[in-house]
Amino acid sequence: MTDKEIVEFLKNYNGPDVSLMEICGSHTAAIVKSGIRSFLSPHIHMVSGPGCPVCVTVTSYIDRLIALSEEPGNVICSFGDLLRVPGSRGTLEEAKARGGDIRMLYSPLDMLEQAAKDSLHNYIFAAVGFETTAPVYAALLENAGKDGISNIKLLTSLKTMPEVVKRIGGRMDGYLLPGHVCTVTGCGLYEPIAADIGTPMVAAGFDAGNILHAVFALVKLRGKGVVKNFYPSVVTVEGNKKALKAMDRFFEAGDASWRGLGMLENSGLYLRREFGDFDAGSSDLTEDRENAGCHCSKVITGEEKSMDCPLFGSICTPSAPKGACMVSREGACFNEFINR
Amino acid sequence: MNNITLSHGSGGDATSKLIEEVFRNEFHNEYLDRMEDSSVVPGGKRLALTTDSFVVQPLIYDGGDIGRLSVCGTVNDILMSGAEPKYLTAGFVLEEGLDTGLLKRIVHSMAETAEEAGVRIVAGDTKVIEHKGGKDDNPGLIINTAGVGFLNEKVNVGASLIKEGDAVILSGNIGDHHAAIMKERLSIRNEKIKSDNAPLNEMVRRLFDNGIEVHALRDVTRGGLGTVLNEFSKESGQDIFIIEEKLPVSDAVRDFSALLGLDILYMGNEGKMVCTVAAKDKDKAVDIIRRSKYGEEAEIIGYAESPVTAGEGKLILKTGIGGERIVGPLYGEGLPRIC
Numbered sequence: 055m056t057d058k059e060i061v062e063f064l065k066n067y068n069g070p071d072v073s074l075m076e077i078c079g080s081h082t083a084a085i086v087k088s089g090i091r092s093f094l095s096p097h098i099h100m101v102s103g104p105g106c107p108v109c110v111t112v113t114s115y116i117d118r119l120i121a122l123s124e125e126p127g128n129v130i131c132s133f134g135d136l137l138r139v140p141g142s143r144g145t146l147e148e149a150k151a152r153g154g155d156i157r158m159l160y161s162p163l164d165m166l167e168q169a170a171k172d173s174l175h176n177y178i179f180a181a182v183g184f185e186t187t188a189p190v191y192a193a194l195l196e197n198a199g200k201d202g203i204s205n206i207k208l209l210t211s212l213k214t215m216p217e218v219v220k221r222i223g224g225r226m227d228g229y230l231l232p233g234h235v236c237t238v239t240g241c242g243l244y245e246p247i248a249a250d251i252g253t254p255m256v257a258a259g260f261d262a263g264n265i266l267h268a269v270f271a272l273v274k275l276r277g278k279g280v281v282k283n284f285y286p287s288v289v290t291v292e293g294n295k296k297a298l299k300a301m302d303r304f305f306e307a308g309d310a311s312w313r314g315l316g317m318l319e320n321s322g323l324y325l326r327r328e329f330g331d332f333d334a335g336s337s338d339l340t341e342d343r344e345n346a347g348c349h350c351s352k353v354i355t356g357e358e359k360s361m362d363c364p365l366f367g368s369i370c371t372p373s374a375p376k377g378a379c380m381v382s383r384e385g386a387c388f389n390e391f392i393n394r
Numbered sequence: 395m396n397n398i399t400l401s402h403g404s405g406g407d408a409t410s411k412l413i414e415e416v417f418r419n420e421f422h423n424e425y426l427d428r429m430e431d432s433s434v435v436p437g438g439k440r441l442a443l444t445t446d447s448f449v450v451q452p453l454i455y456d457g458g459d460i461g462r463l464s465v466c467g468t469v470n471d472i473l474m475s476g477a478e479p480k481y482l483t484a485g486f487v488l489e490e491g492l493d494t495g496l497l498k499r500i501v502h503s504m505a506e507t508a509e510e511a512g513v514r515i516v517a518g519d520t521k522v523i524e525h526k527g528g529k530d531d532n533p534g535l536i537i538n539t540a541g542v543g544f545l546n547e548k549v550n551v552g553a554s555l556i557k558e559g560d561a562v563i564l565s566g567n568i569g570d571h572h573a574a575i576m577k578e579r580l581s582i583r584n585e586k587i588k589s590d591n592a593p594l595n596e597m598v599r600r601l602f603d604n605g606i607e608v609h610a611l612r613d614v615t616r617g618g619l620g621t622v623l624n625e626f627s628k629e630s631g632q633d634i635f636i637i638e639e640k641l642p643v644s645d646a647v648r649d650f651s652a653l654l655g656l657d658i659l660y661m662g663n664e665g666k667m668v669c670t671v672a673a674k675d676k677d678k679a680v681d682i683i684r685r686s687k688y689g690e691e692a693e694i695i696g697y698a699e700s701p702v703t704a705g706e707g708k709l710i711l712k713t714g715i716g717g718e719r720i721v722g723p724l725y726g727e728g729l730p731r732i733c
Contacts, residue, residue, distance in 0.1 A: 061716050087657075089717020160580055160654070262715045372725035383655070392722040 057263055060270045067095035067273060074098065074272050075356055077219065078232030079106030079384025080260055086389040088262035090269070098273060101356040102386030104218050105232050107183045107211075108135045109354055109378040109385050110312045112342035115211045116141030119180055122209065122334060123154035129172075130156045131165045132180035138381045142343045146180075162194045169198075169206045178334045181208040186234040188212050188323055189297035192304045195332055207334040210325060213310055216243055217321035222355055224251040228272030230265070231257040233285050238301075240293030241283050249279040259285040304329055311340035313378060314351020350377040353386050360390035367391060398492040398533070403522025416498055417518060420505035421484075425516040433516040435481055438544035442477035444468055445540035453500065453534060455578045457570075457588030458664075460537060461503035466591045466664055468541040469511040470613040473598045474667065476551045477543030482508065483517040485540075489525040489533035497535065504537075511593035513541065549602060555609040556630035560698040561676035564668045565597060565683050566590070566691040568619050569647040569661035576654065586646035590688070592665030597686035606679045607672035614666045617724050620659035620709065622668055624723050626698075627707035636696035636721075637712045659711075660724045670698060 055063075076082055082102040085091060091100055104110050116139055123130045123146070130146070137147045137158060150156040155175075159165060162179050169177040181191050191208060198206050215235055229248075231241055241257040248255045254275035258268035268284050275282070283289050301323070310322025317340065325333045344350060348370070349363035360366050360379070370376040372388055379385040401408040418426070425433040448464040465482065472479040484504065488497065508515055525533040570590035577587050594613065601608055610630070612622045619641075627634045643658055651658050665688055671679045676694055683689035701707050709721045 057715060086719060087713070088715055089711070089713035089719040090715065092717040092719060262713065262717075266715060388725075392725070393719050394722075 055270070057266060060266050061093060063270060064098060064266070064273070065093050065095060067097055069097060071097045071099065072227040072273055072276055073101055073225075073356065074228040074230065074269060075101045075103045075222065075226045076230040077103035077105040077215065078230070078235065079109070079382060080234060081230055081232070081258070081265065082106070082386060082389050083384050084260045084262070084265060086393050088265065090262065090265060091393075098269070101226065102354065102389070103222070103356065104312065104315070104354040105184065105215065105235070106379070106382050106384040106386070107187070107213070108139055108382040109350065110213060110315070111136070111139065111182050111211050111378065112311050112313050112339060113141045113344070114341040115209070115339045116146065117143060118335065118339055119146060119209060120144065120149045120154070122178055123149045123156055127175055128155070129168075129175045129177050130154065130180060131159050131162070131177060132156065133182070134158045135382045136180055136182060138375060139378050140345065140376065162190055163197065165206060166194065166197055166201065166203060170201065170203050173205055175205065177206045179206070179208050181210040181212060184213055184215060184232070184235050185238045185301070188301045188305060189238060192300040195304050195329065196300065207332050208325065208336070209334040210323070210336040211339065212305065212323035213312065214307070214321055214323060215239070216247060217318045218312065218315070219244070220247055221315065221318060224253060225356060226253060227276050228253060229255040230268055230272065231255050231281070233257060233259050233289065236285065236289045238294050238297045240291050241281055241289055242291035242293075245281045248281050252277060252279040254278050254280055254282070256282045257285050257289045259287070311342060313342055314344060314354060345376040348377040350379045353379055360387040363387070367394070396494055398488045398490060398494060398497065398522055400490050400522050400524070402488070403520065409520065412520060416494070416501055417520070420501045421508075421515040421518070423514045423516070425481075425514060426518075435516055440545040440547065442472050442475040442543040442545050443541070444471040445538065446471065447536060447538040449536050450575065451534065452578050453496065455589055456574050458591040459500055459503050460535070461500035462507045463591050463664055464537040464539045465504050465507040465511060465513070466593050467615070468539040469513060469593045469595070470667070472541050472543035473594055474611045474613050475543070475545065476549035476598075476602065476608070476611065477545040478599070479511060479513045479541055479543040479595070481516045482513050482539050482541045484515050485519045485538040486521070487536040488520065488522050489535060490522055491525045491533035492535055493533075500535070507593065511595055546602070551608055551611045553610045553612070553626045553629035556626055556632050556670050556698050557609060557672070558632060558698055558700045559673045560609055560670035561673055561679070561694050562623070562634060562636065562668065562670050562696040562698065563676070563680050563683065564614070564619065564642060564693055564695045565594065565666050565689045567642045567644045567647065568614060568663055568666060569643060569651060569658045571664040572618070572656075572661035573647045573650045576656075577650070584646060584650065586644070587650060590663055590665035592688045594665065594667055594688060597667070597683045597689045600682050600686055601669070601679060604678070604682055606675045606682065609670045609672070611667060611669045614663045614668055616662045618658075618660040618662055619668060620657070620721050621724055623709045624721070626670065627709050630698065630707060631701070631705040632698040632707045633701045634696060634698055634707065634709045635712060636709070638714045640693050640695045642691045642693050659721055
């Protein structure tokens with residue numbers, strides 16, 4: 055079918071209501087950017103999932119980063135989005151304004167260069183992310199070992215996808231699997247989950263055409279527990295073996311706390327004991343204090359729409375975010391807000 | 395004089411030498427050469443005035459430098475009021491230790507750009523401050539330019555004058571300057587990405603000389619096209635529709651922005667403008683811009699339409715696959731993606 059025919063089908067679809075979750079924040083942003091939602095039939099609901107790393111990071115993690123930035127001799131390095139996420143006592147951006155040495159980097163590997171030149175400081179990377187980013191942290195540690203750089207650490211909040219998909223499970227009629235994550239892990243590990251909950255899953259890329267075909271397939275496959283790969287240029291069934299090996303060398307699975315969702319068994323990645331010297335204290339960061347009234351947890355699990363949150367658009371806006379979903383460019387609420 | 399020292403800002407002999415060797419050498423003209431406390435220049439009845447400070451890092455980048463930028467920025471701001479830029483002032487804040495050769499290169503670039511833009515630099519100032527950066531960080535400079543332009547009695551442009559049916563014309567590829575600066579900062583090699591910093595005199599003058607009914611005119615700088623067109627819709631109360639497929643973007647900048655997760659609609663330029671013209675003039679106007687220097691890639695990218703609720707104009711993008719979305723203002727900085 056051509057793009058045009060699919061657009062017509064999705065516009066005029068008149069079957070039973072279907073709720074489709076795009077798990078990954080990059081998909082949320084791409085769907086908004088492409089304007090797909092503007093023509094979808096009212097019987098097709100797109101729901102943003104828990105696949106924005108910033109949105110699922112617990113407040114105690116942010117608090118620990120801020121505390122570390124206040125200790126003399128520490129330099130905190132982070133991706134940009136994390137700087138504005140509120141912890142229980144403010145944001146990293148505010149800690150930076152108070153004099154904390156907090157640097158925004160584009161790649162964790164840039165930290166190595168800075169740390170090598172400045173042995174008097176400890177460089178701590180705010181290592182958040184999913185299976186996509188974990189291999190980059192593995193590369194960072196590998197290079198640090200090679201170059202004998204010892205003044206670097208990671209404060210990790212790394213999460214993996216399958217467990218959280220199981221948790222949301224059959225409440226959705228279909229899942230758009232995260233394309234970048236599947237590039238690393240492969241899409242094969244979702245086959246038993248899809249079969250178990252009887253729900254179709256499609257691994258998709260990020261251009262509008264690819265997303266369109268994936269949404270169409272999910273509507274058509276409703277009720278069938280199968281996995282399809284619509285992103286074969288980079289996604290395979292078994293994944294990227296080299297990246298998985300690097301990840302496995304440094305990290306092991308463990309229980310993790312998700313913002314708003316609580317503890318999920320085996321849904322996190324932690325530094326292995328033998329690499330404990332690189333850990334800035336990541337293991338006990340489980341406490342999560344959402345802002346009063348904030349419904350982030352319900353939004354990222356598809357229980358509520360952003361608009362149903364009492365703070366949305368009035369108290370919580372991109373300029374003054376109260377919840378993580380409003381901070382990130384890939385967050386459900388941010389994207390809902392800018393497209394109002 | 396290999397490096398700038400604090401004595402170059404003392405007002406004494408070293409300052410005079412700096413002015414003679416570096417600034418007057420490049421900027422001399424009948425007004426500046428009098429070297430009085432202020433320059434006296436012939437004036438007009440309606441003047442356009444503007445000022446801007448330039449703090450860009452790195453000081454020299456692919457396609458330009460802070461000197462060229464400091465002239466283009468102010469010249470273009472004057473042009474966007476429909477005025478003809480005439481005179482500039484230039485204020486320099488130099489960090490102690492700045493390499494004089496680098497300063498000369500930047501000043502020479504300013505002089506060249508001023509000549510291209512048909513403006514005279516008629517007054518200036520220099521201050522030297524201590525270098526506060528770390529030892530790996532080279533001493534830099536900040537430039538402020540202010541400018542004056544003469545306005546023809548008949549010319550009247552402004553975003554509030556945008557009317558239903560106006561065509562929206564963009565003078566060329568967007569995102570070039572932003573990508574060029576980001577590329578330098580991230581040490582990414584890509585020869586195809588260059589800053590577009592340029593004075594836009596020719597295209598603006600020719601639009602007015604040919605009697606085009608121009609309603610609104612703005613240069614697309616910090617905040618990008620999305621920001622300028624949000625201002626247009628807000629101030630005019632009109633919906634502004636733009637068509638994704640018509641937006642001129644080079645392949646290199648498109649790929650670069652996709653890689654870094656930047657939204658092209660919010661990426662800045664320093665040599666592009668967007669205007670709205672009466673529908674009857676749209677084809678002629680785009681043709682004029684395309685035949686002008688720096689306007690070869692101009693496109694009609696959209697149109698203005700009265701909104702359903704009077705006065706509540708929005709910026710709406712018609713996407714390639716046939717959808718629509720509202721393009722809001724830019725929130726925060728354009729940050730890179732995490733995954």
